[in-house]
Amino acid sequence: MxxxxxxxxxxxxxxxxxxxxxxxxxxxxxxxxxxxxxxxxxxxxxxxxxxxxxxxxxxxxxxxxxxxxxxxxxxTTPSRREITELFEMKELIEGAAARLLAQRGRVPEIDSLERNLREADAAVEQDDRERYAALVQEFHDLLIAGSDNSKLQAHYRILMNQLAYSRLVNTSLSQPGRASQSDREHHLVLELILEKDGDSAERVMREHVRASRRALLAGLPVDGRRASAKPKPGLAGS
Structure with missing residues (x-):
């Protein structure tokens, strides 16, 4: 050779x-x-x-x-500070993505987001946390794709890799009531995007990411103990 x-x-x-x-x-x-x-x-x-x-x-x-x-x-095991910092960046990027998508009109990602929310509603109704967690990831990925900004998408992918988000989303959704609240927040974000209200879509998307961060940190260990009760199977309490 x-x-x-x-x-x-x-x-x-x-x-x-x-x-x-x-x-x-x-x-x-x-x-x-x-x-x-x-x-x-x-x-x-x-x-x-x-x-x-x-x-x-x-x-x-x-x-x-x-x-x-x-x-x-x-x-790597991210510290609580590192997770907080990464979520602060996630908030900025996803807020910007919501604004950009609101400016684009009826693009294919909108149809995919509407389908995603119908399936998410069913997953919450059926108490299927695993399915809902997968749909949460898809919702955020579709939002980023809908921004039609390759630089934003590249930075987002690096960020999500560092967060290892698929692990963290399950911790966030283990908090009582978080799944159904998350679903409602997703619906509101899409409603504002459809109304082409970029300012409000960005604001609500950022609020949604902050709420997810709070739920996640509430479920992470503190001094070797969980900050809240152990998560139960399914979406109980939501």
Missing amino acids: NRDAGEVKNGSMQARVIAEMRRRIIDGDVAPGASLSETVLADEFGVSRTPVREALKQLQTEGLVEIRPRVGTFV
Whole structure:
């Protein structure tokens, strides 16, 4: 194999490791604080340690892992302060997205958002937290896509990767009444977008993100204990 071919192969292997490890961390398949072994990962992916090492460096740049020299590599566990700061950025970006979408008129994302809310209403009615959590993520993704701003979308994706949002949304929705309140907030945001009221859509979207942050922080551990009662299956209490 010539040098160029070898570099291409290593690059594709590295990209494969990055994509899969990023997915595992974001989806919660690998727990926060978990140790990641270069040797174990190299064996699992059938590659040398070099592409794994470079992949972990990229994931550190994205804020998903922490490399401690002479100690090891660990999945990042965001502090409450870091989560608060990330949600402050989420609030700004999603508020801007709501405003931009309100200016665009009847675009395909609007139809998708209306379908999303019909399914979300049914999930809340059926007490199906897992389904509703997935629809929450989709709602926010559709809102960002509807902004039609590639720079905003790129920054949002980096932000959401650092938050590992799919893990956090379940904690937020575990709070009594949060699921049904979240659903109502989504409906109001879309109503304002349909009315082309960008100022109000941005304001309400930002309020929605702040409410989600409060619910999330209420469910996170405090000094080794949960800040509230343990979440119960389904959407009980909503």
